[in-house]
Amino acid sequence: DERSMPAGLGWHPYFARHGVPHVQFRAQSVWLSDEANLPRVRSDIPGYWDFHDARPLHEPGLDNCFSGWDGKARIRWPQRGIELRINACHALDHLVVFTPPAERGLFALEPVSHANNALGMPDPLANGMRVLGPGETMTASCSLHLT
Template sequence: MNEAQRVMTEIELMKGALRLAVRPSLGGAITRLSFDGIDLLRPWDGSDSVRRAGCFVLAPFSNRVADGAFEHEGCRYSLRSLSPEHSLPIHGVAWKRAWQVLEQGSDSLVLSYSHRAVGEAAQDWPFDFDLEHRLQLTDEGVILRLSLRNVDRRSMPAGLGWHPYFLRHDACELSFSARAVWENDARNLPARRTPVPASWDFATPRSLGEPALDNCFVGREGPVSIRWPGQGVALRMEPEAALDHLVVFTPPADMGFFAVEPVTHANNALGMDNPDAHGMRTLGAGEALQVGCRINLARIPKAP
């Protein structure tokens, strides 16, 4: 198989009851995750839109950047939007680029993407970086690891995360704990940090319902649990401590999915007065940011 074929092919990993598919050419996206034949992520619809896949990487930042610009070490940098659905830059660069296959096994995969801020690419992100994504199936579930290395001569701000779209199935239940949440303004940008209101509090497992969330929770502690009693499946997502923010997106239930995104920083952290205080990291030349997330899957008694 030549390199072009390796990039374009949808790659399937298998281990026991687990099936995980990835399409490197489609932003390196996970296109399917199933357990005992039950889809847990929204299956890719076959289109050329990565937003219709199951999960993609957020790098070198998550969510939106206000006014399409940010400041770093006294310089102001403008960013263009890479998504026709959004007027502001969103989700970084990597989800809009083809990835390369570095390693491939029956139950593991290593992908890479290299960004060089040359020509028009500098409008997408003004610093050079290398990104690596490791995916490993285990007897318990999936281990994901991201590493972003600054290969520029200058320091650069950086953030990382994942954007999974989970299927609702039937009476889906969600639980996670966070210290606070950002309320949004009319542009869907964080405007005010508040304690988590009762209607958005999932510290105790409860039905997902329709809370109309598209908000960033701050200070996530412990795992994120998702249960599908009608399917008899439970998912436990364990992001590492650096992924202490959680973006939760709950569109109308009839759309059939919701998103719970472990990320390192607040929405629009790049556009805030002190990005580092809101989770952005500053990487010196040659420095790397690494994060990991474990997803454990198990059978539970099926609801009647």
């Protein structure tokens, strides 16, 4: 465009549960959501949502954005004997974690550049949005390694 515009990027993969997967990632804080499921307040990560060390992903009821993510996540499926490592570039420093009821058979770890609804927050730039000038582009990368 000829005008500046807000921009953000994200990738939204869903994964099959295949039993009880184990998940590990590090982040600095988590957004707690309001009744409309939009981020309301950034908070320290409560113990029951702390995935600093690998832990079973039961049903923690997450549909939340973790900020200050280091760009690395690991998912292990012990029943299948496989592991997936996610490595994202520094531009994707937020991680949305979605854990619907287990009977749905899936969950999501979603590397993104910004907090959910960052455009609706008082300071979108402080929450990961960028402003692209005319002709400017934004790129990000994420890789998956399955072993």
